[in-house]
Amino acid sequence: MLCHKKIYQPISNRSITLRMKIKQMVLCSILFLQVHGYGQDTLYVAVNGSSSGTGTRQAPLGSVAEALLRARTITSEDTVHINVGPGTYLLKEPVHISEKDQHRIVIEGDPDHKPLLSGGISIAGWERTKEGWWRCKVPEVVRYGFRFEQLYVNGVRATRARTPDTGWFFVDSAKESIQHRGTGRVPEYATQVIFTRPANLHTLRKPDPEDPEIVAGFYHKWDYTRKPVVFLDRDSGRLFTGGTGMASWNPLQKGSRFILENYKAALTAPGEWFLGRTGYLYYIPREGEKMETAEAYAPALTQLVTITGTAGHLVKDKIFRNISFAHAADRMPAGGNDPMQAAAEIDAAIRVDWAENIVFENCEVMHTGNYAFWLRRAVKNSTITHSFIYDAGGGGIKIGETGLPAEGTPLTERLLIENNIIRHIGMLFPNAVGIVVFNAANNRILHNVIADSRYTGISLGWMWGYTVTKQYTTYLDAQGRLQYANDKALKNPSVNNEVAYNEIHHIGWGELSDMGAVYTLAESPGTHIHNNVIHDVYAYDYGGWGLYTDEGSSDILLEDNLVYACKSGGFHQHYGRNNTVRNNIFAFGHLQQLDFTRVEPHRSFSFTNNIILMDHGTMFHGPWDKGNILMEENCYWSMNAAAPLFMTQPFSSWRQHKDKGALFADPLFKDPLHGDFSFKSLKTARKIHFRPFDYKKAGVYGSGDWIRKSKMSGDEINAFRGIIREREKSYSAYYR
Template identity: 40%
Template sequence: MNHMKISSAIGLLLVFLIYVTPMAYATANQVKENGRTIYVAPNGDDKSEGTIDQPLASLIGARDWIRKHKKNNGATGPVTILIRGGEYEMLAPLELNPGDGGSEEAPVVYKAYPNEKPVFSGGKKLSGFKVNELGIWELELHESRYYKWRFDQLYVNGKRATLARTPNEGFMHIGAVKQNDWIKGTGRAVEKAQHVFSFDEENFSHLKGIADEDLENVRLRAYHKWNFTMRYLDKLDKDSAQVYTSGGGMPPWNPIKEGGRIVFENFAAALDEAGEWYLNSKGILYYIPLPGEHPENAEVIAPVLDNLVLVKGDAANGKPVEHVRFEGLSFMHCHYAVPPSGAEPSQAATMINAAVMLEGANHVDFVDCEISKTGQHALWYGKGCHNSTIERSYLHDLGGGGIYLGETRAHEGVNHTSHIKLHNNIIQTGGLEYPTAVGVWVGHSSDNEISHNDIGDFYYTGISVGWVWGYAESNAKRNTIVYNHIHHIGWTLLSDMAAVYTLGKSEGTVISNNIVHHVHAYSYGGWGLYTDEGSTGIVMENNLVYSTKTGGFHQHYGENNTIRNNIFAYAKMYQAQCTRVEEHRSFDFMNNIIVFDKGAVLQGAWEKIDIAMDNNMYWNTGGEKYDFNGKSFAEWQKFGHDQHSRIMNPRFKDPENFNFEFSSKKTIRRIGFKPFDLDASGVYGEEAWKEKAKLPESILAAFDREVKVNMEKE
């Protein structure tokens, strides 16, 4: 080979090295950066390759594909599971362990295929109903007859059916309650006891039709103060009009009393109204159809799985599940079985679990997801969860609550749950099986952000923060509750509740720029903002609170809380309350506007409590009466409070119709009030998303009717 040929060869090699090698390197990097994409489809097969033409069939199949891929290839970059639209019947929950996660550079993403909606159901479709001579649908379930399969929820044509109950509307009322102590125990409440409920003839008439073969299924639901108790019956004595149950002794601070409200459910004689169902002990399912429903084309689903997603990391031993993202997925039809012991009183329904349960999870996110038709809570970040986000997700039609953070017992170190962000979600229509559940519950958990959510249509509380009663140390600190829309809470069912409820030492917690309205309790309570036992170091500012029962604000007892620059409007009984007198500074109440048309301005221990209260504005749109805890404004000022406050029209544009924009800001400058943006709260984004957050007019009207009836009894 001559020199020219050698030079040419070298030149060509250099060109290859300069141009081709970088391209190959870039392609390799791109593969590593983009990772692997696998596909899941309703017509797939979990034994397939997971390609778009040969998709897998389930989330579990996708998880197992990733496990096998990691075993054979090691961690080779991010993995995206693209899931085609359609319905998926889950035969088991998706369970993720530490090895199923990813990393910041290589996350694992379970994601809906573009513009498609995959729906994962934990239920079983039922078919083959016959119509009996009464027009009632009947179906013999062999699994129930021979294997004792039972379920406590049922869904017909996309709606939660009503378990047969009596009375159909309202309540029976207890004539007398007797407790026979069996095991005293060491706590304030008796450990084990028998309870005997007596009824007058009119109330007991609802129970006379209970057949002996149905007795083992019958349950009672008794509502008392902020709680409810569910029990199976031990004995029904029709001669004496008495019902016998057993369980934990009644808590002395919240017992079931004479005159208490109660319903009975789950027996054949109560099956008497369209939309009700009952499964008897012989495995026969009965359903009374709603108008227009026909068995040949109805979709009837009984929930089977207790959970749909389980994330099980081990934070304490450095083995969390990390960097997993769920996007665009819907989960529904998740069962919660009533235990044989029923349900003992439990504030915030913390005794039940969730459709999606997480423990030891870091950066495990849910975006654009939906969870609905559950027997329990929607989603729970338990111990050892951090730095995770639920965003733009729709949680609704829930047997329990929406999102729960932390646990009922405190954990230290990495097992302490913190830094969870709940942002721009719709959390609505919950507590349908367990009415004490709440929209968002923060137990022993800190540094969380709850922002721009729409939380509505719950029976107890919208957002609950803290889980220590009194001044013992609490690690529920620095939580931020901002720009939320919280509304239609209470429904006159329970008492001692609020839209935003706090407990314990919560230094650094901020509750601001929320819009709160339509909060109504059965008896006492029904507040907008409620600092309960030991609430400490909380700032509540720039909130609009209107149309509550007993006040925009109430403090039971606490220390060094700040209530400033809020608008409290149109509570029906009192505008603001406080209760316990303590030796320390309880709270500062500054630069607030209170506007009303009835009831007292202040009620409680205002003259005795240690507070700083000034530069507030009060205005009665219904007349000239101003009741400051039984005193005139001038008499109230003699206690040293409100020295620079004003009785003055704040110049809202149309407060009677809940328009609290200012027609003029000149007046409010006199108290140093700083206007805040009333349009900034709640969900945001596309119009369809904002429209979805609006409760149907039928629900709004029903709430108003319940409030009217309740107030007529006061």
């Protein structure tokens, strides 16, 4: 027994020791897996973090880029959360996500204190000048050749020195000399001479040695063109520009307008700035601004985020939540910015290619020189929701490629753009669009607010005409080069898109022409535009419409929309086939209520069960009486004492020969002149089989703060109405 005791005791001690060691090893393994195997599934980023940090709350990393690199080392397949602390992060380069980032990753900030990812540099060291301006030295200008074309002071976009300070000058005439024709529709290189009144150039009589290149910005119909001025003759009123030739369908000509910017003598108004060759930045403060404490940023990066996969390796499952982005730059190319509908070639602060299940939720994109988002090539099943886009130099969101995808390249499709606010856009490129769908299909654009834009609200499609040859459209060849499809019969890929419950208002601002709150192109079966509220669309000249089916728009259903207070009418079809326009309310068009352009042998559209209310202008414009249009059971009413004519006919003749079952009767709205289109009684509506719809469901939804954020201020609305009152001798009572 003693012998057994002697033998047993040491074994027991060794067993206990072994068990303790095993427990310690297991515990260490668990900790190791939590930190390394499971990858520390939450990485922390803070403004006071460091690249040498471990990514814990106590030792955070210093940037999102560092956190993404750290996440690549995680071997588990769990979701990685990157928690970004509040504050401003000045990006040295765009946040780049590629196929190497294989985890599901959530990059998230505090919803009440969103972190700001800025593509700018901070500007400080201001001193007062003898002129009463303020200036500071930006050493990067001379040291590195760095130049910037936008500036933001105290969260407000400053204006690069320009003349005139408001409005524009007019072109008297323009001549072009083609140097190289090339093979495209537009000359590859040409020089232009722009003639204007010599008095318009008086501020340029004494060039300043600090002046870099002077830039001319031209407004012509639906386009905006920027060109460097290569020479000017002040005495004769001539400006000389060069680069790509003018488009024959929309050249600069008499009546085109322009501004001149980027020279020191134009620095005259509060809020203007000028950057000289020597690196001095000059600024005239706005009333109440104290430059000693001002926060100023100059954008340095064009992109803030790029998500780029490849054909064989899509980037998947990346979520940005509660993040603010700001200060993305636009820089004019050496030859200027050529005219392009919808500012289609302007890049975006956030660009996505070859990706799936990408989400931006409760984010902000502000103070950009370009568009906010571009979900461009082969992007699928992705979402932008509950996000705020504000003060964009370009537009809001671009979807799809401008050229037809190359053979074998998947189409961008099945995107959801919902519950977003897009306001105050087109600040540099007035031809930019709130949401534009190029070549992309099966997308849903729901419950967004688009307001305070200089051009079209939502644009669908990127082909002009029907599926026939000789249509000038573009596509990408096998080498990815953009080609003109002069003799190809191409089919529009932009089909089956839904635009619903959006509120689009106060767009145009009298700057460009030929726009629509919702604009469509080409054959688009399955596309459904419904339950939108559209109002206050005002173009410079012609073409401020609510719903606008342009070149070749076909097989589109437009129903249950409320459209009012549009300069050129609530609906216009240029040309198209088999569209359906039914159960809409069109009211208070300034020039006319309804517009139509091209008579064709086929059925252009059906127009049934709609209510048309007027108090100004005419009922129709264009050959409605000659067009192949099915019209039935529409209700017309004028709030004026005199009954309007229906294409030179009295209503009785119109009803008999063109619009069977139509009524000329009060639709019995409660208070339409103040925006209340609910019914006092359905007596009239029932007679034309009009189905009432709840237009108050349009727009964003959610908290009271979110809904209030979508509203324009009284001062902004009055400024919009002031443009109309200034330019029109008479106008609708809606604007009084």
